[in-house]
Amino acid sequence: MSERLVEVEVLRYNPETDSEPHFQRYSVSCEEEWVVLDALNHVKETIDPTLSYRWSCHMAVCGSCGMMINGEPKLACKAFLRNYEGVIRVEPLAHFPIERDLVTVIDDFVSKLARVKPYLIPKEDKPLSAGEYRQTPAQLKKYKQYTLCINCMLCYSACPEYGLIPKYIGPAALSLAHRYNADSRDGGREERAQEVAATEGVWDCSFVGACSEVCPEHVDPASAIQQEKIANMVDWYKEHLMPGGAK
Amino acid sequence: MAKSNKPLVWGPFAAGGTITAFVTPVLIVLTLLAALGYVPEMLGYENLRGVLAHWFAKLSVSVIIFLSLWSVAHRLRITCYDLGVRADALVAAALYLAAVLGSVAAVVYLARI
Ligand code: SF4
Ligand code: FES
Numbered sequence: 213m214s215e216r217l218v219e220v221e222v223l224r225y226n227p228e229t230d231s232e233p234h235f236q237r238y239s240v241s242c243e244e245e246w247v248v249l250d251a252l253n254h255v256k257e258t259i260d261p262t263l264s265y266r267w268s269c270h271m272a273v274c275g276s277c278g279m280m281i282n283g284e285p286k287l288a289c290k291a292f293l294r295n296y297e298g299v300i301r302v303e304p305l306a307h308f309p310i311e312r313d314l315v316t317v318i319d320d321f322v323s324k325l326a327r328v329k330p331y332l333i334p335k336e337d338k339p340l341s342a343g344e345y346r347q348t349p350a351q352l353k354k355y356k357q358y359t360l361c362i363n364c365m366l367c368y369s370a371c372p373e374y375g376l377i378p379k380y381i382g383p384a385a386l387s388l389a390h391r392y393n394a395d396s397r398d399g400g401r402e403e404r405a406q407e408v409a410a411t412e413g414v415w416d417c418s419f420v421g422a423c424s425e426v427c428p429e430h431v432d433p434a435s436a437i438q439q440e441k442i443a444n445m446v447d448w449y450k451e452h453l454m455p456g457g458a459k
Numbered sequence: 460m461a462k463s464n465k466p467l468v469w470g471p472f473a474a475g476g477t478i479t480a481f482v483t484p485v486l487i488v489l490t491l492l493a494a495l496g497y498v499p500e501m502l503g504y505e506n507l508r509g510v511l512a513h514w515f516a517k518l519s520v521s522v523i524i525f526l527s528l529w530s531v532a533h534r535l536r537i538t539c540y541d542l543g544v545r546a547d548a549l550v551a552a553a554l555y556l557a558a559v560l561g562s563v564a565a566v567v568y569l570a571r572i
Contacts, residue, residue, distance in 0.1 A: 372541065410460035415469070418537040441469065448466035 218242045218293055220251055222263065223303040225310050233310060235301075236260075242293055248302065249277055249288035252314075265314035272428055275362030278305050278369070279314050285369035285426050306369040307378075321365055324381050327407050328389035333400030351396040358391035358436055360429040367423035367433050373416055380416040381407060383423035383433035390436035393443070401443075409444040417441070468533060468555070475530025478523055508572060517569045524565040528558035 218240050225233035238259055240251045249267055256263045267277040270289045277288040280303040282296065293300070308316035334345065367383035368374050374382050389408050393401045407413050417437045424434040489502065500506065510516050532554035539550045 376541070405462060406460055409462040411463040411465065412460065413463070415463045415465035418541065441466075442473070444462075445466040445470050445473070448462070448464070449470065452467075 214244045215241050216244065216293070218251055218296075219299040220248075220255070221299050221301045222252070222255075222314070223310075224263075224313050226262075226312060237299070244294060246293050247289050248279075248281055248286075248291040248293065248300065251293060251300075252288060252302070263314075264312045273362060275364035278364040278366050279303065280306055280369065285366040287364060287366070287428050290428055305365055307371075307375045308365070308369070318365065320378070321363075321368060321382070321385070324385040325363070325388065328381065328385050329400060329404050329407075330385075330388040330392060332392060332395065332398050333403060334397060335399030345397040347396055354396070355391045355394040358387050358394070358431060361387060361391075361431045361433075362429055364428060366426045366428065370422040370426040372420055372422065373418060377412070377416050379412045381413050383417075383437065384431075386414060386417075386440060387431055387433040387436035390440050393440065405444065405447070408440055409447070414440045414444060468529075468551075471526055471529040472533035473530075475526035475528070476534075479527045479530060482523060482527070511569060511572045517566075517572070521562065521566050521569060525558070525562040528561045529555070532558040 219237060220240060221235045221237045223233050224230070224236045238255045240254050240259075242251055242254070249270060252263065252265055253267075265277070265279065265288070267289065268274040269276075272287050272290045275287075278285060279288050280286075280301075281288065281291050282301050283303075285305060288302075302314065304310050304314045304316045308318060308320075311317050338345075361384050363384060365384065371380075371383055374380050386408060389404050392398045393404060393408075409415075414437050417434075419434060419438065421434045424432045427433060492498070493502075511520065536547070536551050536554050540547055544550055
């Protein structure tokens with residue numbers, strides 16, 4: 213296995229001692245097949261135990277290692293060092309406040325997730341004895357892709373609208389709302405519309421598409437948002453233009 | 460939270476975007492052909508004028524022009540916002556008005572054929 217000396221420049225911030233963040237450079241002897249997360253782990257284990265960042269699975273499943281790598285939102289466990297030349301700049305996810313070093317404050321995202329009611333709201337309540345809610349493969353296919361989100365928040369970092377309008381509910385939460393809206397067993401679309409059809413819901417999206425480009429799970433949040441826009445537009449015209457449709 | 464009224468302006472924007480995606484390339488090809496001197500008989504001036512004499516052709520062309528202009532106006536409105544022009548109500552009013560005026564001009568012109 214060949215080794216390579218890699219220079220990583222990491223944004224450091226300690227709220228107890230620093231008035232503002234600054235970069236710190238480390239030289240790390242890395243194996244050819246390492247990812248950025250391996251380099252950070254190596255720094256933490258051998259050079260600087262105070263370096264803080266989130267990670268858990270090391271296999272693009274838990275969604276906790278999102279960070280800006282050379283200015284792009286990436287999963288550190290999926291960003292191979294061999295794809296980078298020169299100094300690699302590592303920063304916390306853009307658009308989120310920094311808690312410490314590469315750790316961000318994610319409360320805004322978590323509360324938005326909860327607001328869209330990301331759970332099944334059954335169309336008809338039936339007793340257990342009536343059996344399971346059945347679904348055909350075609351019905352499953354309608355929303356399956358939107359179940360793959362790992363809540364890594366890369367899409368929020370990539371989205372210029374979220375950067376401009378912090379109230380915007382944002383790609384992952386809206387995709388999750390769509391995941392349930394598109395589920396044949398679900399009847400909660402009208403309830404979710406309180407958030408989804410609001411200005412801060414799908415209508416703050418201007419279809420930049422950056423979310424879909426950076427999503428490591430190919431969820432394609434932009435497509436979910438556009439489908440929700442069309443559905444909500446149809447609802448709006450029905451409510452306002454059809455006789456007796458006004459609510 | 461209250462539902463947004465954005466669908467009112469977004470509906471024609473989406474429709475216009477879809478239409479222009481199909482119509483614009485055709486228009487470009489036809490314009491290029493005309494510039495090179497190839498004007499198929501069917502698309503000659505007299506012929507097109509004849510087609511536009513029919514009320515249904517007038518209606519279709521008016522709708523296409525309105526939706527296309529509206530789509531451009533809405534896109535520009537969002538672009539202005541993204542470029543930092545935050546007087547959204549003013550920008551929106553000016554651009555939508557331009558789209559409506561353009562459409563009215565087209566209708567007036569078509570009506571005279
Ligand atoms: S939609 Fe994709 S980028 Fe956004 S949080 Fe989910 S997995 Fe991450
Ligand atoms: S460590 Fe779990 S996604 Fe990277």
